Amino acid sequence: MTTHLEREIREQPDVAARLLDRLLPQVADLRAHLTSRGAEQVYLVARGSSDNAARYAQYLWPVRAGVTVTLATPSLATVYGVPPDLRRQAVVAVSQSGRSPDVVAVVEQARDAGRPTLAVTNDPASPLAEAADVVVDLGAGAERSVAATKTYTSSLLALAVLGVALGDAAGGDDLRKVPDALAAAVTGTTGTEESAAVLQRADRAVAVGRGLNLATAHETALKVTELTGTLVVPWSPADLMHGPVAAVGPHVPALLVVPDEPATASVLDAEPELRRRGAPVVLLGRDGPELPGWLSPVTAIVPGQLLAWRLAELRGVDVDHPGDLSKVTLTR
Amino acid sequence: MTTHLEREIREQPDVAARLLDRLLPQVADLRAHLTSRGAEQVYLVARGSSDNAARYAQYLWPVRAGVTVTLATPSLATVYGVPPDLRRQAVVAVSQSGRSPDVVAVVEQARDAGRPTLAVTNDPASPLAEAADVVVDLGAGAERSVAATKTYTSSLLALAVLGVALGDAAGGDDLRKVPDALAAAVTGTTGTEESAAVLQRADRAVAVGRGLNLATAHETALKVTELTGTLVVPWSPADLMHGPVAAVGPHVPALLVVPDEPATASVLDAEPELRRRGAPVVLLGRDGPELPGWLSPVTAIVPGQLLAWRLAELRGVDVDHPGDLSKVTLTR
Incomplete structure (x- = not known):
């Protein structure tokens, strides 16, 4: 029997194509909104897998559009009752369900403060969509598996389109290559069986990525942890090698995220030391499709x-x- | 034989007292510097344990001083060659060694862009100290153990004093209570033996904290991981309960950071579900000394x-x- 998870993984290329068809023609409007009312920076708020997608924008928008991104700490609003100072900022919220109360609370505070707000969500009727001025509907269709897959990749894509809107004028053409690249990725199962065999013997592991693909390390760790019960810790190579590497060894595999992009060199720099400690090493994303590095996540x-x-x-x-x-993450 | 680690843990109250004596009289000067050249926000850059200290300021400065804090992504500068847009920002760097090349690189870029820079470091002769306009010397004495302890708590304190400088006028009196509170904490070993016995049977665990004490969860996870080889993953309760909790069970203890402050309620909300899954639960920081919640970390x-x-x-x-x-974290 086909599971929802399998079906949703397979749907990713079509979801991407539909999203781009709908969103790319709106780039000028999105730009106007995100730079309205004097906004020159972005305050980005998210939880869970959407927070991993936000990590991508945290690198992408500075690199490609020169925009400073601040990742929100939603509990400032909900626990400490302190609205952030958003004088210079537009607020972008990412939540597939649109129902995380603390994400909604930040957007409501921003709206009440008169700042431009934009919601990236898979539910245009959600409380988050109602709270925001502008809604980017992922249009991914219902995601029935608890583990987010198609809403994660479509959130990345939506954030990439927003990067084009924020100033990455050259990005649009590259984005058109994504659906074919995703189609190749979801059918290219090379290495999956071997990687799964390595992890099957492990109850814990580390995932290592950097820069644009720190997001990928976090999301890979989250998928494996929530779907399999193997506890996977995401690290940048700098932070891993500085201390936690002491916990890596023959029983603790290392998943290295190594697509063809500039940050990968320092991820691979960690490989000899991980192998010296006896850790089984799995390389992920190495034989990726032909996409420019900035879209590799x-x-x-x-x-x-x-x-x-x-x-x-x-x-x-x-x-x-x-x-x-x-x-749904129902934490307040 | 006394280890460096034990000695350095015990030194923390004295290090704190000396730092406060030196730093509190400088608050007006620090304020003038951090708000010079039109700075109205802070860009905070750090690695490793210092990055955990930075997480504290990420909550503290907005809550107590109304200042927006952006945590830096140093690889923007060193991997992608993109200097951040710092028009509105002062740059504060935290590094006990002062020798993390990517932290130094961000400060050099900020200085070259004419922005105010400040280094919190335990080595006033380090490259970081040389790069910054103003240096806050932790004065903790040489830290010979690889695991940072006294430089972590003194970094937290330095950041708390900077919070006073940034606008938390009422904070100075509370800060004077810290050395006595630390003295009580380092001699109060209640629960340590029991907690260690729980963890001794585990090769993996989770640490849970929120808000101001998300920093404490991260730093607790780092200390246990690097010193003992048990792999500990830090989470906010929202993110843990949304997915990774699937990997928690009888063999995966949960360390809950629960001092008396507003974010603790939602950490304790996670406890019944963790126990339902059979996880041994250890409560940390519950019987803390009498400090106001904002200093509890x-x-x-x-x-x-x-x-x-x-x-x-x-x-x-x-x-x-x-x-x-x-x-030293030597990643570029």
């Missing part, structure tokens, strides 16, 4: 999705309902 | 330091040289 996550799915199967997990999880 | 880390130290002893680790680690 959109396809580099796919091997991690396939690995998590296969490992869950090997362990007999009900992948659509792993570990009694609920779909 | 300075003492709430101490039970984690004591736990990591005791667990390392039980495992026969050479705590001053665990896992062949080096002291």
